[in-house]
Amino acid sequence: MNLRKNKKASEARDSKRVSSPRPLTPPKLKLLVTVVNRQKAELFLGLLQGFDVNMQLSMAAQGTASTEMRQMLGLTDTDKAVIFSVIREDRADEALRYLDDKFHTIKNGKGVAFTVPMTGVIGVAIYQFLSNYEG
Amino acid sequence: MSAYPYEVIFCIVNAGYSETAMDAAKKCGAKGGTVIHARGTANAGAEKVFGITIEPDKEIVMILVPDGLTDDILHGLYREVGLETAGQGIAFALPVDKVVGLPSGNAKA
Numbered sequence: 185m186n187l188r189k190n191k192k193a194s195e196a197r198d199s200k201r202v203s204s205p206r207p208l209t210p211p212k213l214k215l216l217v218t219v220v221n222r223q224k225a226e227l228f229l230g231l232l233q234g235f236d237v238n239m240q241l242s243m244a245a246q247g248t249a250s251t252e253m254r255q256m257l258g259l260t261d262t263d264k265a266v267i268f269s270v271i272r273e274d275r276a277d278e279a280l281r282y283l284d285d286k287f288h289t290i291k292n293g294k295g296v297a298f299t300v301p302m303t304g305v306i307g308v309a310i311y312q313f314l315s316n317y318e319g
Numbered sequence: 320m321s322a323y324p325y326e327v328i329f330c331i332v333n334a335g336y337s338e339t340a341m342d343a344a345k346k347c348g349a350k351g352g353t354v355i356h357a358r359g360t361a362n363a364g365a366e367k368v369f370g371i372t373i374e375p376d377k378e379i380v381m382i383l384v385p386d387g388l389t390d391d392i393l394h395g396l397y398r399e400v401g402l403e404t405a406g407q408g409i410a411f412a413l414p415v416d417k418v419v420g421l422p423s424g425n426a427k428a
Contacts, residue, residue, distance in 0.1 A: 214416065217327070217381075219353050245355040248341045248380075264353055266381065277417070284419035296420035298383060300327065300413050 213302045213314060214276050216269040218283060219245070220295035225265035228295070231286065232269050235279040236316035241268040270302070270314045325415040326389045327381060330396050331359070334376035336406035343399035344382050347391040352382035374407065383418065 216237075220228050225242050232240060247262035271279060276299050283297045305311050312318055330340050337354045344352065361373035384392055389412050400406030 219381075243355050245353045245381075248337070248352045248354060266353060266355055280417055280419045287420045294420070296383065296418070298325065298327065298418040299416040301416060 210311070211315060211317060212273040213305060213311075214271055214273055215300040215302055216267075216271045216276060216279060216297065217300065218267040218269065218295060218297040219264055220267070220287075221292050222263040222265045224290065224293050224295075225267065227290070227293075228265075228267060228283075228286075231282070232267070232271075232279065235271060235275045235282075237269045237271050237275075237279075238313055238316050239270045242266070243268075271299075272315045272317060323414040323416065324386055325383060325418050326386055326412045327383050327415050328389065328392060328396075328410055328412045330380040330382070330400065330408055330410040331357070331377055332380065332400050332406040332408035333374045334378050336400050336408065337378040337380050339406060340378075340380045340396055340400045340408060341382075343395045344380070344392050347395040348388045349382050349384055349392055352380050355379040355381065383415065383421075 216232070218228055218232070222244065229240055229242060243266045245264040245266045247264050280297055280299065283295070286293055287295050287297075305314060328344070330344075332340050334356070341349075341352055341354075355378070357377045357379050358375050359373060359377045360375070366372060382392065393410055393412065396408060396410045400408035402409065
């Protein structure tokens, strides 16, 4: 009786393992770079947190239209923000599609975003923080 | 030819030279860039040994370019704002996986 119970319990454990396999390696990280109008920086910082992003760096920047061109076109605002976000590889595509949608739908929300692969990080705790993944 | 469709060039120059850097990049095919103000650090001992002074106020020009233009733009930047010019610039390129937000007709995610 006990042997049958143990066999059933062990089969149940095995089937659980097959149906929800753990990844063999922890997910890689990418650097997501987003360039938006400066007035929208806080908004995009908040939106990106929904993609398991725990660390972001926001910098004041400027677009490169020349002074003469700006005067000619009547542009007053080339003030930009560059946001560096560390994001897991498996959330990156989804985040890019989401950003693309926001660039086209939010007023004054036009921007550019791209990802750069990261090759390494030191420290398990740091990795877990950056990836929001406890493994 | 890189395996990545786009690359991002970071060009770090002395403050005031970002427009020169951008003009050089545009001559080689770049469409535009973003300028970030920064502060550089230098090893005081190395400055004495090599007889140069590093200006702390910097501008970082970030330019997204399709693969294939990177080499020309890096050469152009070296000529106009390289270390031996007043811009004292260095430039390097990083691979870019995917891009969104560029004008239509360009690579997407």
